Amino acid sequence: MKAIWNNRVIAESENTVIIENNHYFPPESINKDFFKSSDTHTACAWKGEASYYSIQVDGKENKDAAWYYPEVSELAKSIKGYVAFWRGVEVVK
Template sequence: MQATINGTVVADAAEPDLITIEGNYYFPPSSLTAELFSDSPTPYNCPWKGDAQYHDVSVDGTTYHDAAWSYPKPYPASFDRVGRDYSGYVAFDKTQVQIG
């Protein structure tokens, strides 16, 4: 499965390697085109997952603000709810990134 912005692949992983949480596909960190990502200062805390890290994604000279997010250090208790450790896995804003 790929995450793309205007045809540029920003993440690519086999579907069994993805984790689905609340309707979002989370891609493993190794599947990202890392040089396109930079950390955003946007703060967010999920009551059951923990502190999120938002990411800006830059493609062809355009930066897509908060186009992705991850949980670098999620609450360990959330692993039971999700079914496995998803630390650092990245999900995408479906209004900016195409998943398919």
């Protein structure tokens, strides 16, 4: 799977985990040059508290377009630290 934004591959992995129709990419599969930590946090009743990244590619920013769970509940342990995308990031095979 590849995550693409602004015509650049920002993450790529053969080992994504699918939960609620989202592909979660292993943390080592993201291109950290494109990711900037955000102060945004949201809560999921069964996964825990999500943290966000904004994505910056070729001078353009996609605010809070990626999220991950640094700490998770027992039910979500398979995605601890894994990164998922939205806000126009295309996830393709």
